[in-house]
Amino acid sequence: MTGSRVGRVTPAGNVTDFSNGAGVSTGGRKWDMAAGPDGNLWYTDEMNNVVGRMTPPASAVEFPLPATAASAGPRGIAAGLDGNLWIVAAGAIVRATPLGAATEFTAGISAASQPLDITAGPDGALWFTEQAGRIGRITTTGAITEFSGGISPGANPTGIAAGPDGNLWFTEYIGNRIGRITTAGAVTEFSAGLSPLAQPRSITAGPTGTSGSPRRTSRGSAGSRPPASSPSTR
Numbered sequence: 754m755t756g757s758r759v760g761r762v763t764p765a766g767n768v769t770d771f772s773n774g775a776g777v778s779t780g781g782r783k784w785d786m787a788a789g790p791d792g793n794l795w796y797t798d799e800m801n802n803v804v805g806r807m808t809p810p811a812s813a814v815e816f817p818l819p820a821t822a823a824s825a826g827p828r829g830i831a832a833g834l835d836g837n838l839w840i841v842a843a844g845a846i847v848r849a850t851p852l853g854a855a856t857e858f859t860a861g862i863s864a865a866s867q868p869l870d871i872t873a874g875p876d877g878a879l880w881f882t883e884q885a886g887r888i889g890r891i892t893t894t895g896a897i898t899e900f901s902g903g904i905s906p907g908a909n910p911t912g913i914a915a916g917p918d919g920n921l922w923f924t925e926y927i928g929n930r931i932g933r934i935t936t937a938g939a940v941t942e943f944s945a946g947l948s949p950l951a952q953p954r955s956i957t958a959g960p961t962g963t964s965g966s967p968r969r970t971s972r973g974s975a976g977s978r979p980p981a982s983s984p985s986t987r
Contacts, residue, residue: 757781759796759807769811776813778803784828785870790836791851797827797840804830804840804849816853818842823859829870831879835893839879841868846881846891861897862889870913872921876936880921882910888923888934903940904932912956924953931956 757779761769771777781801789795794807802825803815818824823845830840833848840847844866845859862868867884874880874890881889886908887901904910908928916922916933923932929951930944947953 757783759783759786759794759805759813761810771807771811771813775807775811776815777805777807778815785830787830787832787838789838789851790832793851795830795832795838795849797830799826799828802827804838804847804853804855806851806853814853816849816855818847818849818855819845819857821845821857824855824857828868829881831871831873833873833879833893834877837893839871839873839891841871841881843867846871846879846889846895846897848893848895856895858891858895858897860895861891861899863887863899866899869911870923872913872915874921874936875915875919880913880915880934882913882923884909884911886910888913888921888932888938888940890938898938900934900938900940902938903934903942905930905942908932908942911954914956914958917958922956922958924956926952926954929953 759771759777778801781798784797784799786796796805802818805813805815807813818827824842824847826843827840833839838849845857848856869882869884871879871881878890878892883889886904887899890898905928908925911924911926913923921934925932930942933941
């Protein structure tokens with residue numbers, strides 16, 4: 754995804770670009786994409802404040818998110834084990850059904866938390882990063898818990914993914930570290946082996962049971978986008 758378009762690339766490298774003609778809104782900023790539980794692809798549009806459903810090969814329907822300040826600027830999106838899509842926004846976590854019905858959850862999120870990325874956890878909940886220096890957890894019924902213990906000041910948690918070890922792994926863009934958080938909320942930070950100013954953003958579980966974090970890149974459904982305070986490389 755880039756700008757106001759959604760693209761498809763085949764295993765052979767053939768790219769198709771979809772814009773307004775396929776139902777994809779123009780003038781927006783597509784931020785993230787995830788495979789949905791309904792067999793479709795879902796994406797967020799930060800500027801148009803919508804979540805889109807792309808039905809292969811090329812038909813999109815977009816659904817507005819709640820018209821509140823908390824739900825503005827949707828970013829990360831992930832499929833939950835409950836069969837819904839979960840989205841992080843400016844100050845809320847939003848649950849969207851495969852039919853596009855959205856519910857906003859704000860209770861339990863600190864002010865100015867700036868949620869950025871979200872992933873399904875091994876415990877059935879959704880886990881998300883907050884640029885303000887916390888990791889959040891939301892159950893599929895909407896109960897939110899935030900964890901800050903063990904995260905260095907100014908770390909700027911960015912991408913997050915479930916690891917093969919039953920923990921959650923996240924990147925610290927400003928802190929230049931990789932963090933691990935257990936489902937009980939215990940955090941360990943790692944920096945050995947990272948180049949100075951590597952600024953890790955995305956992270957995903959690798960095929961060999963390890964986690965990888967590309968430097969200065971954007972992702973589809975398995976990592977994250979750059980922090981709002983940093984320049985975009987999309």
